[in-house]
Amino acid sequence: MHELSIALGIVDIAEKETKKANATKVDAIELIIGTLSGVEPEALEFVWQVAVQDTVLAKAERHIEYIEAKAKCLECETTFSVQNVYDACPKCNSYFKDVFQGKELKIKALEVS
């Protein structure tokens, strides 16, 4: 359950940024999660309440923007959507690919007051 580490990492960053902005709480947080980031949305949901309890994020609304994974085939340069990391190129069936999108795991913005 590395999602707990991820959630605690988010809390840590939010605490620092809130303090820096002379605010006391986060009203909303916007996350960006790529579909191949390695974070399961259900697992993150499961640990969220525990992780944010008694922190600046306790009452924050959470918005998540999911980024679809995309890769470029290193053999034929076809760009395609990736559901699983082991997907082959739909055109030439090569497994050599560069996943250029979908591994994001970021805090995009915080709304603090």
Add this chain to the structure above:
Amino acid sequence: MCGTCGCGTGDGPTIVKIENHDHDHSHGHDHSHTHTHDHDHSHTHKTVIELEQDILQNNNLLAARNRGFFDAKNIFAINLVSSPGSGKTSFLERTLADLKDQYPFYVIEGDQQTQNDANRIHALQVPVVQVNTGKGCHLESDMIYNAVKQLAPKDHSFLMIENVGNLVCPAMFDLGENKRVVVISITEGEDKPIKYPDMFLSSDICIINKMDLQPYLKIDMQKLKDYALQVNPHLQFFEVSATTGEGMTPWYDWLSQQIKK
């Protein structure tokens, strides 16, 4: 929605960047953008902080720091990962027993509980630090940073980091290692690499352990490798038995090539 004046529409709450910007948009009302006004009603002051910050940034920064330290001292660091029971510790024990007279080795053992693994390494008279992660399911770069301080490794040495037995979580956490080595035993089934692809994707080397059990199992070795290569076409394999020592020599040759003399 415009983040400066709040005009425009959006579905639900929108979080936008607050910054000075120029753009053209029509207003359905006249007003000057430069006026100041007093107001004495109370209101909550809200600020939007545009971060775009990687959540793993702290781990990645410290991992980069570890990596720089290893480079400067010509320490070759290996992050050994696998599911529990694949034989990581036995594989490590065999490697240390056979090579410790040729190269200096240092070991960091990661487990949720107990010092059992560290005791096994200590019995080989190799410097070792045990990291117990408690509830944690993986090692992080700060644990390595602190463990390395305690180990104070010599230049031109190997640092073997045995991660917590877990084929999921350690994949996301860079420790600053030079190479990530995933151990799979043939008792685990051919399709392990596509069941837990992230770990095979992030690894450089795949050790296939317990080869001595092959006569007793219905395992298609080619299928196992094909699945692993589907996930990561760059993987390099070593087929070994840590128990009998079979197949260890090519692994030792590879290790010897990694350390700059």
